[in-house]
Amino acid sequence: MTRLRRSFFAGPTLEVARALLGQRLVRLRGPECLAGLIVEAEAYIGQEDMACHAHSGLTPRNAALFGPPGHAYVYFTYGMHWLLNFVTEAEGRPAAVLVRALVPVSGVATMRRLRRGRPDRILTDGPGKLTQALDIDGDFNGYDLCAATARLFVEAAPPVPESAVGYGPRVGVNYAPEPWKSKPWNFKVNGDLDVI
DNA sequence: AGCACGATTAACT
């Protein structure tokens, strides 16, 4: 399987988010390969986007957002959860795609253990859950997903047909003013294909 | 130095 290259992540964030649906997120952990197909993603685009962490400028926390595309932006929230993003567009322009849900395809036994024996259907169906299942934390903030030796990257997989894609407002950003609160920048694979 | 809150989850009623 071929890995998605930096030129992919350098594209417009909405296109990248849409195209990421169905692609395979791979996390090599020691001798193991943990992987899942991306079934929900969300775009955060630029300093003008009041729901984007970059809205009030560069800080130590969000620095990776301003960095080159194809790197991870991983941040800590609610005092307990790590969330994984892929940095997009040109270096200096803060934009990213939040990975919100996966369908596990490899290393499921390990994911169950990392998720403390929870049922398979809730292993990776949320942004904080999938980082737990794939053992992704702040150590991956700023990580280059396109490096030859990367242990976290995205592999090309069959694209999801347009008929299976749902568009909606982003989750958990009700604090943001309009129009940002209602931008339909959440992309998800409709139910039936969740079990590929 | 102090404080309010979050791109969430899980365990309640």
Added chain:
DNA sequence: GTTAATCGTGCTC
């Protein structure tokens, strides 16, 4: 449907 958990960050004093 409601709420506790839990702490780094960024803003105010």
